[in-house]
């Protein structure tokens with residue numbers, strides 16, 4: 614559970630008095646997520662999510678994330694709409710931290726998505742890429758290849774402690790990725806964290822896309838690689854080619870990939886595995902005793918990196 618900041622009933626009442634959303638009837642910390650504090654708020658009129666921004670989300674970028682969500686919601690993508698108070702403000706503060714109330718989306722995420730859900734994830738991703746193709750604001754991806762060396766600095770021993778030999782393997786892979794990372798692939802606004810826990814389904818249909826707080830301007834096919842890496846392995850961490858085939862087909866049903874993008878997909882999947890390995894390794898050693906948060910295991914992404922390095926990416930073309 615990620616709840617880093619506790620909100621009292623009195624504070625909530627005072628906070629809600631600036632909005633036309635009725636009064637709170639229930640308010641609960643949410644048992645998922647690791648980055649921010651999230652509360653499910655039911656008022657006399659509607660359900661909302663109240664997010665207090667805590668960790669990696671750069672406060673300077675918060676207006677960007679909210680404008681982006683608003684733009685997607687207005688273009689018919691099922692994404693949360695930031696709620697404005699009576700003065701038209703969506704970005705507010707609580708206990709000195711930035712926060713925002715967003716609309717609640719129905720649906721459930723799938724821990725182990727099937728191929729139909731993977732297809733629909735690929736499709737909604739391409740729809741988002743298209744919908745945001747003329748989005749005027751840009752934000753650099755600080756968690757891409759240029760940031761990885763810094764993230765790994767001084768951590769080889771920690772990597773070895775979790776998995777003997779990992780330190781040297783990662784250092785090697787980092788050098789390879791730095792050298793090979795493509796610079797000419799089509800780019801645009803990407804979600805950059807479209808994991809199974811960030812897509813809500815009603816049956817196999819997407820009912821919501823959430824958690825835009827890593828969104829940035831980067832390679833479109835890298836966004837696809839992130840989801841391939843996150844969606845296409847089973848509970849034993851074995852690769853699921855049928856999910857990969859379906860996800861790529863879903864993406865291409867909206868935006869066909871260029872040859873150069875297809876040629877770079879394995880490398881981008883290696884990069885995606887590296888990115889989530891490194892942030893998980895970093896977080897593994899952060900003291901969170903005062904917060905309600907379930908840490909995520911870095912090992913899973915080390916194994917996925919090893920998989921892509923050894924086997925490439927097999928999917929039906």
Ligand SMILES: Nc1ncnc2c1ncn2[C@@H]1O[C@H](COP(=O)(O)OP(=O)(O)O)[C@@H](O)[C@H]1O
Nearest residue numbers: 643645646647648649662693716717718823824
């Ligand atoms: N707009 C929303 N509608 C419904 N549920 C949501 C919404 N936003 C967040 N959630 C719920 O809160 C959880 C954590 O949200 P998320 O944005 O992923 O947090 P974090 O950024 O901390 O990872 C999600 O897994 C989901 O269950």
Ligand SMILES: N[C@@H](CCOP(=O)(O)O)C(=O)O
Nearest residue numbers: 646647648806808889893909
């Ligand atoms: N998806 C990332 C970390 C961010 O977690 P989220 O709960 O905000 O999606 C991971 O799994 O490492």
